[in-house]
Amino acid sequence: MVSASVDLRSDTVTKPTPAMRQAMAEAVVGDDVYAEDPTVNALEAEVAALFGHEAALFVPSGTMGNQISLRLLAEPGQEILCDSDAHIVTYEMGAAAALFGLGTRTILGDRGRFDLDAYVPQVRPPDWHTVRTAVIAVENTHNRGGGSVQPIDQLKALRAYADDAELSLHCDGARIWNAHVATGTSLAEYGGLFDTLSVCLSKGLGAPVGSLVVSSRERIGKARILRKRLGGGMRQAGVLAAAGRHALAHHIDRLAEDHARAKTLATACGADEPETNIVVLKLDGNAHAVADAARDAGILISVVSPSRIRLVTHLDITDEQVDRAAAVLPKLLAEEERT
Numbered sequence: 001m002v003s004a005s006v007d008l009r010s011d012t013v014t015k016p017t018p019a020m021r022q023a024m025a026e027a028v029v030g031d032d033v034y035a036e037d038p039t040v041n042a043l044e045a046e047v048a049a050l051f052g053h054e055a056a057l058f059v060p061s062g063t064m065g066n067q068i069s070l071r072l073l074a075e076p077g078q079e080i081l082c083d084s085d086a087h088i089v090t091y092e093m094g095a096a097a098a099l100f101g102l103g104t105r106t107i108l109g110d111r112g113r114f115d116l117d118a119y120v121p122q123v124r125p126p127d128w129h130t131v132r133t134a135v136i137a138v139e140n141t142h143n144r145g146g147g148s149v150q151p152i153d154q155l156k157a158l159r160a161y162a163d164d165a166e167l168s169l170h171c172d173g174a175r176i177w178n179a180h181v182a183t184g185t186s187l188a189e190y191g192g193l194f195d196t197l198s199v200c201l202s203k204g205l206g207a208p209v210g211s212l213v214v215s216s217r218e219r220i221g222k223a224r225i226l227r228k229r230l231g232g233g234m235r236q237a238g239v240l241a242a243a244g245r246h247a248l249a250h251h252i253d254r255l256a257e258d259h260a261r262a263k264t265l266a267t268a269c270g271a272d273e274p275e276t277n278i279v280v281l282k283l284d285g286n287a288h289a290v291a292d293a294a295r296d297a298g299i300l301i302s303v304v305s306p307s308r309i310r311l312v313t314h315l316d317i318t319d320e321q322v323d324r325a326a327a328v329l330p331k332l333l334a335e336e337e338r339t
């Protein structure tokens, strides 16, 4: 029997489990544009409560969640400060500028880690001449930073600074669940540090679709309008929300298994120990050549730059698959380094 590929490209490749599909099939639904889908309403209330906020809004993607959040916190012509490798400036197709007239200014970080000392000098105080820095956005965990977790003391210092400087804070929390499981910091504690959060159900949690914006009741009211404007109003979305509710109930704690498997892969490949479920390997050789050779050997990996590859563990990766990848990848890496 030819075994299927081991897909380590991303934690977005997961398929709904049989139990999740069952929950989807049984979902009670209504028209969510009328706010009449009981399953969506329940999901929104549940996620708002988890993060200690008043309200939440179900949106089709993390990109839409981030962009709605940024627009809630900034006016056209104002700017957002964030890491130079942040998802919002790398993978969202320039949406802040293209859709909302928001500028972004970026700061080089170590694996995307937030460092208040690097940010403060870049904040432009409100005056007549200069662009207003309205928002600082922090990604936790940091995708291109290799799943790095933002240090909680830095986030707390940022909150105190932002209150003082009258700035708003957004968290791109696509993988905040991984940060929570890796550190034990509660979701409510993370939630309390930000004005808006965007959190994804379709990454490590394994739901097929969906993210939420989390914030105050007033802001979420405005977010509903922005979502409709962007074409993100969905009708019987409870089918999707049911998958998300199932994921929240069953797939958060198990992220620890993904983290352990990522460590095994990193150790086998001689990489630094990952903090969560993402291993980024810096190569001397050509990343595309390694990825091509890995694919031929039945292991799918991502190329994130000409000299970096990425391995991501997730719900559909088993110990047996990790062992297969750990047996194959080190050889390919060594061969590529010799050429």
Ligand SMILES: *Cc1c(COP(=O)(O)O)cnc(C)c1O
Residues within 6 Å of the ligand: 060, 061, 062, 063, 064, 066, 087, 088, 139, 141, 142, 143, 172, 174, 175, 200, 202, 203, 211
């Ligand atoms: C995946 C991801 C998102 C959202 O992506 P969508 O594909 O739009 O759902 C946002 N931020 C980070 C850090 C991500 O990894």
